Amino acid sequence: MLDIDLHVRVDVDRWIAAQNDLGVCDAIAENAQVGKPSAMTTPRAPKVAGIDSTVPSPPHTAAPLGAPLSAQVSAVPPGTPLQDRLAGWVSDLTLLQELTESLIRTxxxxxxxxxxxxxxxxxxxxxxxxxxxxxxxxxxxxxxxxxxxxxxxxxxxxxxxxxxxxxxxxxxxxxxxxxxxxxxxxxxxxxxxxxxxxxxxxxxxxxxxxxxxxxxxxxxxxxxxxxxxxxxxxxxxxxxxxxxxxxxxxxxxxxxxxxxxxxxxxxxxxxATVAEELLPSRLPRVPGVQLAARHRTGPRGGGDWYDALPLPEGALGLAVGSVTGSGPSALAAMGRLRASLRAYAVMEGEDPVAVLSDLELLLRLTEPARSATALFAYCEPAARRIVLAGAGHAPPLVVGEHRTEYVETSLSAPLGMLACWEAPSVELSPAPGETVLLYTDGLLRRTGDAMDRAFARLHAAAASVPRADRADPGAVADHVLRTLLPDGPDGPDTAAGDGEDVVLLAARFE
Structure with missing residues (x-):
C-alpha cells in the first residue's frame, strides 16, 4: 500500500469525487482554495490524452542561479506527481469513454x-x-x-x-x-x-x-x-x-x-438474397404494357412481395402483398402465399375476388396465426382494362398527363382477419400513356409520417414526375422513391418505418 500523507489522500479523494460531476479541469478549479494555495490545490495545466502537461522539475534538479536552497525545496509541492498521474488517468479514461460511446452509436x-x-x-x-x-x-x-x-x-x-x-x-x-x-x-x-x-x-x-x-x-x-x-x-x-x-x-x-x-x-x-430469390427474376413482356419493379428488403427482412405473370388470351396478372412479421419465417410465408396466388390466378384470374377468396381460405387453414394484405389486378392491355380487388391493401395510384389520382377501391379487412373474406372488385380504364402504381404499406411507413400525410406525400411525388420521364415506368418509380424517401430506400430507418420492406410495381399502358 502506498504511504501517502493523510492530507494528500483526503485532497485527492475530494478531487476525484468532484471531477466525476465537473470534469477534470472544472474539478481542479472547484477545489482551489482562496488565498495562499496549498501543495495539492496549486492550479496546473489540464491533462490532455496523448500530450504530457508540464511537469515540475524533480527535487534533485538544480535550482536557478540566485535561488536559495529553501526556495528550491519549497517550490516542489508534496504529492504533485501523484496528482498529475491521477489527472492523466482520469482524462484518458474520460476521453476513451466519449470516443467509444460515439462509436457504439454507429x-x-x-x-x-x-x-x-x-x-x-x-x-x-x-x-x-x-x-x-x-x-x-x-x-x-x-x-x-x-x-x-x-x-x-x-x-x-x-x-x-x-x-x-x-x-x-x-x-x-x-x-x-x-x-x-x-x-x-x-x-x-x-x-x-x-x-x-x-x-x-x-x-x-x-x-x-x-x-x-x-x-x-x-x-x-x-x-x-x-x-x-x-x-x-x-x-x-x-x-x-x-x-x-x-x-x-x-x-x-x-x-x-x-x-x-x-x-x-x-x-x-x-x-435480402433469399427475398430476391422468392420474387420474380424478371418481369414478363406483354404487348401493350411496360413493367418496372423496385424492391428493397429491410434490415430484418420483411414479407412484402410483388408478382407479374402472363395469363391466357394476352392478359396479365399483377399482384402486391405483405405478410405480417419479419425474418425468415415471414419470408417463408411470403413465398408460400405468392406461389399459391400464382396458381389461383392461372385458374380464375379474370375474377380477382375469387382469387383473393381462395387465398384467404388457404391462409386461414394453413397459417391461422398469420394475416396478410394483398391486391390482385387482372389486366387486358389491348383493351386497357383493369379489374382489381384488394384485401386490406393500399389503393393503386394512376399517374398520367392529365391526372394523378388514387383508385377508389372497396374497404376490406386483411386476409385471415375474418371468418369469410369477400369484397367487390372495381374496374378502371387507364388512358394511353398512363402508369398504374401498385405498392405496399412499407413505402408509406418509411416516410415516418402519419398515414394520411404519407398518402398526400406519395400523391405529390407522383404528380411531380417530369414529363420526359413519364414514358418510362422505371423512371417514374425511381422519381417517386427519390422524392418520397430523400435518403433512398436503403437510407437510415425512421422511427415509424422501422426498416420495413419497400415494394413499388409500375405498369404503363400504351
Missing part, C-alpha cells in the same frame, strides 16, 4: 469506419487517414474509406504496391506477429529518410503531401483479422508511447464493434 460498417478514422486521428495527432475493411475469412464485405482524402486520392494510394505500404503489410501478414498470432502496428516516422523506400510510394507520398504514417491492425483474438487503418502525417512524426497505448485500447474495442456490425450486415445480405 449502425453501419461505413459509419463505424468513418468514426474510427476520426477518433483515431485525434488520438494519434494526425489529420488524414484511410481504413481498409478486408475480413480474413474472405466472406466480405470489403470496403475502403478515407478521412481527409478524396476518392481520387484513395485511388492514387491504391496504385502503390500493397506489399510496400504499412497497412498492406498488416493485411498481407508480412510483418512479425505479436502473441496470439495478431499483427503489430507499423510506424513509419519519416518517409523521406527511408533509403529503401519504394519509388512509387515515395512519389505518391510527395504528391499527396504526407511524410509519415502509423498503421493499426483491426484484429483481436475473438474477432480475427478484419482489416487495417492508417493515419498520415503532414510532417515527420510518430505517436508517443502514451498515444500508442490509447489508440491500441480504442482499436481493440473498435474491432469488436466492427465484428458485430459485420455479422449484422452479412445476415442482412443473406435475408
Amino acid at each position: 449502425a453501419t460498417l461505413d459509419e463505424a469506419l468513418h468514426e474510427l478514422l476520426r477518433a483515431g486521428a485525434a488520438l494519434v495527432g494526425a489529420r488524414r487517414g484511410m481504413a481498409v475493411l478486408e475480413p480474413a475469412d474472405g466472406l466480405g464485405p470489403a470496403s475502403t474509406v478515407g478521412l481527409g482524402l478524396a476518392h481520387a486520392e484513395l485511388g492514387t494510394i491504391e496504385t502503390v504496391p500493397r506489399s510496400v505500404t504499412s497497412h498492406g503489410r498488416i493485411l498481407d501478414g508480412l510483418d512479425p506477429l505479436t502473441e496470439g498470432s495478431l499483427p503489430r502496428p507499423v510506424a513509419v516516422p519519416d518517409l523521406r529518410s527511408e533509403e529503401d523506400l519504394d519509388p512509387r510510394l515515395r512519389e505518391v507520398a510527395a504528391r499527396l503531401g504526407y511524410a509519415a504514417s502509423y498503421a493499426l491492425p483491426l484484429a483481436t483474438a475473438e474477432a480475427g483479422k478484419l482489416g487495417a487503418v492508417v493515419w498520415l502525417y503532414d510532417e515527420p512524426a510518430e505517436p508517443a508511447e502514451r498515444q500508442r497505448h490509447l489508440i491500441g485500447l480504442y482499436g481493440r474495442f473498435a474491432t469488436e464493434h466492427l465484428a458485430r456490425l459485420l455479422e449484422v450486415e452479412r445476415a442482412r445480405v443473406r435475408v
Whole structure:
C-alpha cells in the first residue's frame, strides 16, 4: 500500500469525487482554495490524452542561479506527481469513454469506419487517414474509406504496391506477429529518410503531401483479422508511447464493434438474397404494357412481395402483398402465399375476388396465426382494362398527363382477419400513356409520417414526375422513391418505418 500523507489522500479523494460531476479541469478549479494555495490545490495545466502537461522539475534538479536552497525545496509541492498521474488517468479514461460511446452509436460498417478514422486521428495527432475493411475469412464485405482524402486520392494510394505500404503489410501478414498470432502496428516516422523506400510510394507520398504514417491492425483474438487503418502525417512524426497505448485500447474495442456490425450486415445480405430469390427474376413482356419493379428488403427482412405473370388470351396478372412479421419465417410465408396466388390466378384470374377468396381460405387453414394484405389486378392491355380487388391493401395510384389520382377501391379487412373474406372488385380504364402504381404499406411507413400525410406525400411525388420521364415506368418509380424517401430506400430507418420492406410495381399502358 502506498504511504501517502493523510492530507494528500483526503485532497485527492475530494478531487476525484468532484471531477466525476465537473470534469477534470472544472474539478481542479472547484477545489482551489482562496488565498495562499496549498501543495495539492496549486492550479496546473489540464491533462490532455496523448500530450504530457508540464511537469515540475524533480527535487534533485538544480535550482536557478540566485535561488536559495529553501526556495528550491519549497517550490516542489508534496504529492504533485501523484496528482498529475491521477489527472492523466482520469482524462484518458474520460476521453476513451466519449470516443467509444460515439462509436457504439454507429449502425453501419461505413459509419463505424468513418468514426474510427476520426477518433483515431485525434488520438494519434494526425489529420488524414484511410481504413481498409478486408475480413480474413474472405466472406466480405470489403470496403475502403478515407478521412481527409478524396476518392481520387484513395485511388492514387491504391496504385502503390500493397506489399510496400504499412497497412498492406498488416493485411498481407508480412510483418512479425505479436502473441496470439495478431499483427503489430507499423510506424513509419519519416518517409523521406527511408533509403529503401519504394519509388512509387515515395512519389505518391510527395504528391499527396504526407511524410509519415502509423498503421493499426483491426484484429483481436475473438474477432480475427478484419482489416487495417492508417493515419498520415503532414510532417515527420510518430505517436508517443502514451498515444500508442490509447489508440491500441480504442482499436481493440473498435474491432469488436466492427465484428458485430459485420455479422449484422452479412445476415442482412443473406435475408435480402433469399427475398430476391422468392420474387420474380424478371418481369414478363406483354404487348401493350411496360413493367418496372423496385424492391428493397429491410434490415430484418420483411414479407412484402410483388408478382407479374402472363395469363391466357394476352392478359396479365399483377399482384402486391405483405405478410405480417419479419425474418425468415415471414419470408417463408411470403413465398408460400405468392406461389399459391400464382396458381389461383392461372385458374380464375379474370375474377380477382375469387382469387383473393381462395387465398384467404388457404391462409386461414394453413397459417391461422398469420394475416396478410394483398391486391390482385387482372389486366387486358389491348383493351386497357383493369379489374382489381384488394384485401386490406393500399389503393393503386394512376399517374398520367392529365391526372394523378388514387383508385377508389372497396374497404376490406386483411386476409385471415375474418371468418369469410369477400369484397367487390372495381374496374378502371387507364388512358394511353398512363402508369398504374401498385405498392405496399412499407413505402408509406418509411416516410415516418402519419398515414394520411404519407398518402398526400406519395400523391405529390407522383404528380411531380417530369414529363420526359413519364414514358418510362422505371423512371417514374425511381422519381417517386427519390422524392418520397430523400435518403433512398436503403437510407437510415425512421422511427415509424422501422426498416420495413419497400415494394413499388409500375405498369404503363400504351
